[in-house]
Amino acid sequence: MTRQATAPVLFDLDGTLLDTPRAIVSVLDRVLAESGRPAPPRKQVRATVGRPLAAAFGELLDLPHEHAEVEAAVARFRELFRETVVPEAKSMVFPGVPELLERLRGEGRPLAIVTSKIRASAEELLEPTGLAGHFDAVVCHGMAPRGKPRPDLALLAARQLGRAPEECLVVGDAVDDMRMAHAAGMGAIGVSYGVATAGQLLGAGARAVCDTVPALGETLGVLRSSAVTAPRG
Template identity: 60%
Template sequence: MTTAILFDVDGTLVDTPAGMADVLHAVVAEHGRTATDEQVRRTIGRPLAASLAGLLARPADHPEVERAVDRARELFTETVVPNAAKLVFPGVPELLTTLRARGHPLAVVTSKVRPSAIELLTATGLLDAFDCLSCHGMAARGKPHADLALLAADTLGVPPARCVVVGDAVDDVRMANAAGMVPFGVTTGVANRVELLLAGARAVFTSPATLGPALLLTSDTRSVRPLPEVI
């Protein structure tokens, strides 16, 4: 059975973390608060409500957080999405095309809500590369819990043990391990090599160019075990 590949989006396929950081800084400032670059960086990749709740020091269901989430999505649409096609990491379209040609089922597993994921992936031209989207709110729990990854595997009809998760954040790696999947880390986003390895990444890659050959060896997930820690 061919292995399914589950991709995170922000920081993995598309270089959006910097734009998202600008959005979060702007929203926090609009609410009369300040946050350091490091405080903002640590929240990127999480659901917006969780990120902004932490930055605004409010419960996630607080009306101020709900307004901030709506504003963040508005700013992201206005400032980041129009440039999305230019933010796709070099080599990503070719990698996805090759994986599909080799028969690998492909999914997105993201902390974005589905409308936001569709908006961004449409703008990048990547949407049609994927067989399914597993987005925040579509399962009982988000990352780092296993639920979204297991939803994607179930939708694709592939056992979790035959799925590889590719992500740039510690939560992606933890989700993969919780789901019984193989976690690959990439250093194109918010977490560094050490953070990804300590979280349990099987291997860490610096770019789609170095990631691609490893994924093409995953028709049997056992083949990833001898990979070096960093490529």
């Protein structure tokens, strides 16, 4: 089997493998309510899903990322997430994801997770899902100088997999995932069952957008490297 036929796939976590965005928004809302500050529009809150927590709360509280209130909000979010969301993690795996990962592994394709979660948060969420064993690398916020949408995390994942960036494909549900892939010289596949719409993902550089996990599996069967051209949409 050629290297092109075993091209690595770099998956986002929230909204791509796990149906967590609604739970994340719920926890964000609770932390914001506890802050005593005016509640931002729900659309604005949802748009921060997938971003590093300090950046999300900095925007939502209209404060610098390093502000003490932002740091307190981040700590509170992680506490509530651990208490209310992590215990339900296994039930949040999108239907068809375990089978897709099994198939990709069977094809010999290296797999990685690239997430804006810090390492401890990613691991505590992944462990109860039973998905962790499918991945050769888990790359998290803080493991590279810059996070999404900069290319650093994706490039680190490629290095850990021992592959060139141009061989890799990124799969994600957020605009920042698509922008990260483009900046890293990687192909990007969007999934519209998470946070961003198909139009937003295509506008950010996705070469294909899938609305279900089975559709994603079909697309990955065609796009075996970022060198393959595919129509958008």
